[in-house]
Each structure stands twice: as structure tokens, then as C-alpha cells.
Amino acid sequence: MDRITRISNERFGPGMVPVVALSHNEINILPDFLAHYRGICDAGFLIVDDRSTDGSRDYLMAQPDVTLFEPVPGAEFLKERAIWKSGLLDHYGAGKWCLSPDIDELFVWPGAPDRSLRQYINALEAEGAEAAIALMIDMYGDMALADHVHDRADGQSLTERFCYFDGPGPFPAGYTMRPIARKQMRDFPTPPVRFNGGARDRLFFLQTAEPTPVQRGMIESYLRLDRTVTPRGLDYYMRMFMRQRTRHLFQGALNATKVGVFRWQEGTLFNGHTMNRRLRMSESIAALLHFPLTRGRAGIEYIVNRGQHAGGSKYYKTLLDGDGLDASPLCEHSLRYDGPQSLSDLMRDIPRG
Known part of the structure; x- marks a missing residue:
């Protein structure tokens, strides 16, 4: 220290x-x-x-x-x-x-609240895992982004005020899970996959490339959340091939991946998203409810001026310079959060047996 x-x-x-x-x-x-x-x-x-x-x-x-x-x-x-x-x-x-x-992140896990965090960790240990991956799920309200201001003085919690999130949807909506690049696998191998998608991509990532029908089929078949967290054998090579053939569609997309809970190994370097040591990953997927906008327009201006977020806060600058702050972020794939059970299509439990 x-x-x-x-x-x-x-x-x-x-x-x-x-x-x-x-x-x-x-x-x-x-x-x-x-x-x-x-x-x-x-x-x-x-x-x-x-x-x-x-x-x-x-x-x-x-x-x-x-x-x-x-x-x-x-x-x-x-x-x-x-x-x-x-x-x-x-x-x-x-x-x-x-x-x-x-x-600005609240950790939730499969089976909560009926299953306690301690019980979830016990199940991870029984699986032989040393860590569980978490999908960052951006939360928002049905109000202009410029009006996303949180103040506990009125008695509302974060999840009550910003109670919507992007659910699953056909690409480019929804979420993807792709194997990490080989260089990252050498330097920061945990976690071995990367999530993209949700409101962060929809609001910050202005993608102009259009997938061909073949590329869309590759993504839907091999790069979605129902694949293994740690690809092995033929599955690994197939998914790496699909990643290569579609990677231009994800250039500039924001990282929605975190290591949610983990048994710490001394000497590891951890930046919040990745670790430079290989940990045995659970096949479950947990979640981090993410509340990136809670201080309205003034908060975004402060983030841009401070420049300490990813890419020198360039994504927030793009949002500030456009007209997106004046509209509600709700879309056809928006779902209401009423507890961890609302994430049943995005989180995944530890496999049985």
C-alpha cells in the first residue's frame, strides 16, 4: 500500500x-x-x-x-x-x-435473495471455482438523461429511481459474450471472456457497421450469454473464429465485464475489469447493477472535465455534445427491475453435476 x-x-x-x-x-x-x-x-x-x-x-x-x-x-x-x-x-x-x-455498482447473484451470498460462495467452492464473472447492467429511469439525478432525501433508493435496464434482444440489441484476444489472454487472462451490450452500447457506442446475415448468425449462435464462460477445445477455436470474423462490429464498444466475487491471490494486479493471474472461473454469471448517471447534466460535465473515465471520458463527451441527454433512454427492450429475479434471462446459475 x-x-x-x-x-x-x-x-x-x-x-x-x-x-x-x-x-x-x-x-x-x-x-x-x-x-x-x-x-x-x-x-x-x-x-x-x-x-x-x-x-x-x-x-x-x-x-x-x-x-x-x-x-x-x-x-x-x-x-x-x-x-x-x-x-x-x-x-x-x-x-x-x-x-x-x-x-455506482450493486452486486447481485443467481438465486438471490433466497440464496445468501455465503451460500453462493459455498456453491462456487464446491464447483472448484476461484471467481465468478459479473455482467454490468446499466440502470436508468423513464426520464431525460439530463434529469437522472439521485437524492436520498426523498426516500427513494437507486433501484427504485432508476428501475429499468436493457433486456435480451437480437443483435445489436441485448448482450454478447466473446472470448478475449490472445494478447489479453497472455497478460490479463481473468476473465477469459468479455461482455458487451446493454444501454451503455446503445447510448454511448454509435456503431455504423452493419452485420451481414452470416455475421449475425455467427453472433447469435456462438457469442451470446448461453455459451461457456471458459471456452475449451473445439468450442474455443470456433468462438475465436467467430470473434475474428465479427470483431469490426465491436470496435469501440464499451466493456461490460467485471470479476464480481473472487478469492484473492496475493500479488495479483486487478484493475476492476481484469486480473493478470489466471483464476478458475465459475460457469455461473452474476451481475452488477450499474448506475452511471446519477447527477444529471452537471455530473456528466464534471466527468468530462475530470477526464478520469475510460478513454479520457470521451464517451461521456459524445453524449454531452449530442442531443441524447434530452430524451428518455427507454426502448423496446427495456425491462423493469423488481429484484434479482428480474435478471433471470441474463444471470446464470452454477451448473448442476
Whole structure:
């Protein structure tokens, strides 16, 4: 933990589940974040506050289960976030099952809420898995994107206010799961597949290439969510071939893949999306409910000016420069979220036997 410093009392105790996160000016959603993870496990929050100016730091300092850190002078979020996360996981999470969501992400898993997180982890262990992949599902409301503002003062939770998501649909709608490129397999092999799709692609990714009927058939048959998480043998080569023949259709598409829950191996480098060590992946698929827009137009302008998101926040800049902020993001594939059971067509349980 050379590049961060603890600034609160040590509040991580034996038996707690490490929940590692990075925070910057997210006071409006921090209560939802903490409440969610407190509700699913005995959470020990290990949070790096990256120079917040909106009261986040004082709020987090007052929480009895948050151990708070800050970057050392000169440290930069975009360049060093993987070092911060990995250092905390090495110190607090070695050999333990851990969670490392962003502050705007809520983890859900197959069988919840009837199956507890501990029971899900037990099932992962019985499967022989060391990690489970999670599909990022962007959440939104039936209102102009410029009006996507969250304030807990009115009593609404994040999932109540932004209660819609993109469900399955024929390509290019819906979601895809493709094997990662061979170079990434060498350098960052976990997870071995990459998700794309949902509202993030529909709103941010302006794809102009049209698939041929053959390419559409390849995607529908080999690159959807019903394939294995870890391709092997002939299935691997077939899916890599399909990936190559259709890759131009995904150039610029946003990554919707996270490692949702994992047993941490000390010395691993983890940037939130990928790990540089090969972990045995479950064949289940969990989900992270993602709330990227919660501060309206002003929040998007702040993200663009800060430039710390993927691609220097260029996707948010595209949204800001266009006319998309003035319309509701609802579409024909929008579904209403009424709990984890609403994701039954997107999440997948651990195979039996």
C-alpha cells in the first residue's frame, strides 16, 4: 500500500468480507452503496477517497465499518487505481473471498435473495471455482438523461429511481459474450471472456457497421450469454473464429465485464475489469447493477472535465455534445427491475453435476 495512506481508525475486523472501492465525489449514492453491501454480507469497507470535495470524506469517516484511505501526494487515479485496489486486497484479502465494486455498482447473484451470498460462495467452492464473472447492467429511469439525478432525501433508493435496464434482444440489441484476444489472454487472462451490450452500447457506442446475415448468425449462435464462460477445445477455436470474423462490429464498444466475487491471490494486479493471474472461473454469471448517471447534466460535465473515465471520458463527451441527454433512454427492450429475479434471462446459475 505504498501509494495510499490510511486516514481513519482501523475498522476491519476478523470475519468481515473485504469490500474494496475507490470513491470521488459520490456522496449522493454512498448511502445506497453501503446499505446494499451491509445487507448482503458482514462487510468490511476498505475505501480510497480520491480527494472528494462534496462531503464524502467526512461521511465515510463517520461510518463504523469503513476503513478510509487517501492517495499520497502526486498519485493519480487513472494511472494508479489498480495499484490502490490490489494493495488493499493483498493486505486485507489474501486467501479470502472479496468484492471490489465501484461505488455506482450493486452486486447481485443467481438465486438471490433466497440464496445468501455465503451460500453462493459455498456453491462456487464446491464447483472448484476461484471467481465468478459479473455482467454490468446499466440502470436508468423513464426520464431525460439530463434529469437522472439521485437524492436520498426523498426516500427513494437507486433501484427504485432508476428501475429499468436493457433486456435480451437480437443483435445489436441485448448482450454478447466473446472470448478475449490472445494478447489479453497472455497478460490479463481473468476473465477469459468479455461482455458487451446493454444501454451503455446503445447510448454511448454509435456503431455504423452493419452485420451481414452470416455475421449475425455467427453472433447469435456462438457469442451470446448461453455459451461457456471458459471456452475449451473445439468450442474455443470456433468462438475465436467467430470473434475474428465479427470483431469490426465491436470496435469501440464499451466493456461490460467485471470479476464480481473472487478469492484473492496475493500479488495479483486487478484493475476492476481484469486480473493478470489466471483464476478458475465459475460457469455461473452474476451481475452488477450499474448506475452511471446519477447527477444529471452537471455530473456528466464534471466527468468530462475530470477526464478520469475510460478513454479520457470521451464517451461521456459524445453524449454531452449530442442531443441524447434530452430524451428518455427507454426502448423496446427495456425491462423493469423488481429484484434479482428480474435478471433471470441474463444471470446464470452454477451448473448442476
